[in-house]
Amino acid sequence: LFTVGKGRMDGLRQSSVLHRALSRPSSAFSSSDSTKTCGGPLYLLAIDRYLRDLEFSAHFPQATSASDCLYDVTLSDGHCKIRASLHPSLNRLAERNELRSGCQLRRVTFAPAAAETGEEGGCRGYHVVSLEVHREAGVAAGLAAFSAVQVDAIPWYGVEGDGQPRVAPLRARRCCYLPLWNNVGLRGEVWSKAPPSDSDDTPPPSWTRDLQPVALSKLRRAFFSGARPRPGALVVRVLRKSHLFHYGRPDKNCECPYQATLEVADATAQAAVVLWNSLCLDWYRSLEPGLVLRLRNYRVKESYSSRTVETEISLNSRNPAAAITVIPEEEQQRRWKLPALTFNFLNSSELAGCQGDQRCDVIGLVTFVGRPERIRAKGHGTGEFLQYRWLTLEDGTGDHPITVQLFATSQPDLQALIYPMSLLVCTNLRVVQTAPGPSMLYLTNTKFTQVYGTGEGWHHTGRPYRKLPAVKRFLQWVDTLRDEDILSQSAVGGYFTFPQLPAALEQFLKEGEGDAPVLSASELRREAERLQYRERRRFAFQGTVMAVGHSGVHGSSAALGTSPRSPPTALWSAQRSPEIPILPRFPRSSLVASCPAGGSLKRQLGDKRSDWELQRKRTPLQRGQQAAPEADSGCTLWEATMEFLHDGEEDASFSASYSTASTVVSSSGPKWSESSWAGGRLGQSGIAMETLPLKCSYERREVQTAAVGLQPGRLQQTLPDEKLHTFATAACYEGHYTFTIADLGKAVALQTVFIPASPGNWHWPPLPESHDNSWPAVLAHGGFSPSSAPPAPRDLLATAGRLTNRRMVFVIDMCQLGSDRLELVLSRAFPLST
Secondary structure, eight states, rough: OOOOOOOOOOHHHHOOHHHHHHHSOOSOTTTTOOOEESSSSSEEEEEEEEOOOOOOHHHSSOOOOOOOOEEEEEOOOOOOEEEEEEEEGGGGHTTTTTTOTOEEEEEEEEEOOHHHHBBBBOOOOEEEEEEEOOOGOOOTHHHHTTTTSOGSSSSSTTTOTOOOOOOOOOSOOOOOOBSSSSSSSSSSTTSOOOOOOGGGOOOOOGGTTTOOOOHHHHHHHHHTTTTTOOOOEEEEEEEEEOOOOOOTTTTOOOOOOEEEEEEEOOSSSSSEEETTHHHHHGGGGGTTTEEEEEEESSSEEEOOOOSSSSEEEOSSSSEEEOOEOOOGGGGGGGOOOOOOOOBBBBHHHHTTOOOOTOOOEEEEEEEEEEEEEEEOOOTTTTOOOOEEEEEEESSSSSSSSSEEEEESSSOOHTTOOTTTOOOEEEEEEEEEOOOSSGGGGEEEEEEEEEEEEESTOOOTOOOOGGGGGHHHHHHHHHHTHHHHHHHHHHHHOOOOOSOOOOSHHHHHTTTTTTTSSOOOHHHHHHHHHHHHHBBEEEEEEEEEEEEEEEOSSOOOOOEESOOOOOOOOOOOOOSOOOOOEEEEOOOTTTOEEEEEOOOOOOOOOOOHHHHHHHHSOOOOHHHHHOOOOOGGGTOOOHHHHGGTTTTSSOOOOOOOOOEEEEEOOOOBTTOTTTTOOOOOEOOSOOOGGGGGGGOOSSTTHHHHHHOOOOOOOOOOOOEEEEEEETBBOOOTTEEEEEEEEEETTEEEEEEEEEEEBBBOOOSSSOOOOOOOOOOOHHHHHHOOOOTTTOOOOHHHTTTTGGBBTTOOEEEEEEEEEETTTTEEEEEEEEEOOO
């Protein structure tokens, strides 16, 4: 542990390995031998990302990088700290999350920045040109090293007194940093939470005539007729608000390349208001649908981006400098006749009859929150990713839950708080229909999607939808539920895929599922190496099954073959996955009907087949009514519904206690020996924590959200593994199979996980197509038949020998979990005829 204080500079020089390394004299600062290496351990306190600009070649003359981004890092030895830019040749370490907040570094080599760029708080600037990540120290070594240290109090190298370096990108003229893992969110204090003061916005008396509201319809007619519109103020209501659009490019020097769109209306027409550049920093967070605005000093353009309006009102910080004023409700005049917000709430049963591409709003009780994943944005170069999560909502009206693929909405604080037991409203969603039937329908974002939920300061209080009939009916249904019933069938994180793939290879290839046709072993390996952190892609691969194994949830395991695998290593190992602590529980077959409110659910033990038949006939919520631990019963749905009725905030305290047991992972095969395999390998020999859905722990929801979330960029936001990895698996997880697959040339072996869908499983339901539950049918359908009880794992494994040397096309979902940990989930396998 380090002790930080305001000691004299000579004491700092003696105690700080970083200070000593950077203070060593060099013969010529610009010469080739001017690099300085710190051999002692340093820790990564923070990492920040931004878009490079036209000065890139001046900062890094001989650097070549496929990425459009640069990174700044904050390093410390515990006695002083320094901000430096990361050389582009090291970007790959950050993109794969190997270089992450809290990691320990060795042999860090610094090179001086050009003299004209050394503006880091009055001290000379540095690049980090090489480093070694000390894996043996663990992924969060910094948490232990700085556990008794106030990181903010550590002095900066080269800064006099209590001075602070500027918090801005070091090697590009950009106004702020980007979020680490997407371009849509907000990061930093430069994004104002409150609107700017309008004390200087009072116009002189000579402008009074121009400030009379101008009708949007007259403005549009004047613009399209070629006449110069009369200057004047617009008084409009905000109907919809878009997410932020970052339009920066590495070949442009725009300092603040942001844009946001508001769809507004008055009594006569609608228009699109576009905020440009620094106006987004000042206004984006405070402008919400429903506000009434007065707009001055705007430009009128034809709208090419909006589907619903023809006129675009452009607002910028200069030429001319736009003036925006929020008009309080008490100052709004009836003669303006501004339109009210409108909603199109659809419930689960109504969505079943919707056509694709229809727009709607939904409200539901969150039962599943998926892990954040990323996909590459099409047509935006190599460095831009879209971040999304899968959600399932229940509203008590249909046979299927509402499934939402929710991308970033520029509401990072709100999205981080989406959790099971939340009452969530999503507006301006789009219906996606991939195949006939409600089980193949889901919702996803539009440009104007916004989310609102319960708790933690993002209440439904004051929202205009609270008194709508659809919302009232939903709240009445929520009043009939018990907290423990919802918790017992809720899940957080883990692997999830939707919609389900077809059960025929021809249809799979025809629909163009996956990112490429069937790949060779070398192509698959190249694509795996190209993946970035939490990037998910789907590939098809031709090969044969080498081994099949099974791991259950009660500590039991079954294997086909003779030699069991060695147990997994520690959690931070990049080669093997961890053992996952689980709570001992009864099988999913022991489900019961609803009990009176306040009563305890009893476990029903009986014939497995009769229980399965009962379970299959139940509604989704009834299927989850299973004996649940009372550890998380401190949360109540009643408290959530109060936000629709009162303007105040409710506080609640929760308590929980947990017990854990270990699961055993074992697998082998008749023709597979891990130690004697001469070819390459992809994947992990076990199952990663990130692959498993976790049982909802409401009291520890913030920690659990961090456990399944993306790596934060600050040491202070990082939690230790002993907190992140202590959650039980969800009730929907009933074990998994492991498949070792070799390509036809025996050049590479894929170690994959197969989680079959099963009847009665609310999280992984099977396709509505009956089959004989043989291995070829199970693999082609992605799970068991919905019309019969699943076979026991040992019985199924006994027939796995029939898969030996049988050529198949495997559909693999690949996700990069950080560093060199690669998740391979077997989604489908289609046998090939001779």
